[in-house]
Structure formats: C-alpha cells, structure tokens
Amino acid sequence: QAVLTQPSSLSASPGASASLTCTLRSGVNVDTYRLYWFQQRPGSPPQYLLRYKSDSDWQQGSGVPSRFSGSKVTSANAGILLISGLQSEDEADYYCMIWHNSAWVFGGGTKLTVL
C-alpha cells in the first residue's frame, strides 16, 4: 500500500470549492507530518503551494493566493488541500508530499478539472 494515496481525479465548477485529499497509510500518523502541496499544469514543472501541519505550523508559498489552504482530518488520517473560488486556471494536477523514513514521498496526484 502506498504511503500517500490521492484520488486520481476530481471535478468541480467555477466559483465552487474543491477539497483534495491525501490519505496516509495506516500506521503513518498524519498529525506528526508536515504535508506539502504542489500544483502542476500541463507541460510545466510543479509549483509549490503550501505546507500544513497544524493551525500553528503552516506556510503559504510565495505568491500563492489565499484561496489555497491546508487542513487535516485526523479521524481520516488525511491531509486536505482546499481551493475556494475555483477558476479555470486551477485546472491542474495536485500532489501531496511528506518526509517519511528519510525520503521525500509523493502521492500519486489528483487531476482537478474545472468545468
């Protein structure tokens, strides 16, 4: 089982909110990790969005709109990337990442479609 699991796709309407999940494998406790989120548009390198561990330990990437925010659902052992006020330019792949066992580990990515 992968360390980080993301749904392969998600669709949402312009102006709505999208909640992208990153579920940690059982035994890998989300509360002990900083989760990092990246956006990748087709044909471009990934772009750092933000990191989130708790409401007192988080950081927005430089120039990243406040429409992008992070949170956690401890009961689901998952991290969340919330995108509010969806715009067409938000259509992209989104990846989560953690530092686990002395290595950076990426989730498989979620393709967000805005339609």
Added chain:
Amino acid sequence: QVQLVQSGAEVKKPGASVKVSCKASGYTFTSYDFNWVRQATGQGLEWMGWMNPNSGQAGYAPKFQGRVTLTRDTSIRTAYMELTSLTSEDTAVYFCARNIRDTGNFDFWGQGTLVTVS
C-alpha cells in the same frame, strides 16, 4: 531572479548512463539544497534524492540507491544528477528543485530534462 536552468534532452541506449545538469542563478548557491524528481509521461512525481551543495552531502531514495549520484561544482553554480544502468523504465522528464534546508519547500524548479532510453 532565481533561475534553475537544466541541460537539454538526451537519448541513451539501455545500459548507458546519463548526467543532467542544473545551473542556478539569482541566489546564494550554497544556501539551499537540491532535489531531483522525475516524471514518466502521464505519471506522477518520483523523488530521487537530495544534495547539500555546501558540504556535498547527499541522500538517495532507496529505489535509486547505488544507481544515482548527485554532485555539484560550486565554481559554476551547477548541480548534477547522474543515473547509470539505464533501462526503458528510466525514460522520463527529470527535474531539479531547490529547497530550504530541512523543509519540503521546493520553491523553484528547473524546466525539466527529457531523458529517453531506447
């Protein structure tokens, strides 16, 4: 402005090696670590390893241990990723990315280098 500029596309035969470069500008070269991440066509991101350009210390993902080497030349502000014993499974775009030490803030990325093994 910060820039990471990678070397051009490569075509290699199975069993060969490839060395990709990543030239940094716009910041103090030794103040940020380098990471290498690859992405096969239509697939997700895969982390390969990190390097501290100040000390030369490097760490590798278990999958690539023994097959990848990360180095740097501080005189020309360039980081390198060498991958040996190439197979078709190594066909991918390879990215360098800098990060603030001990964080996952991969805040600047190179444009990517396509390596084709055929």
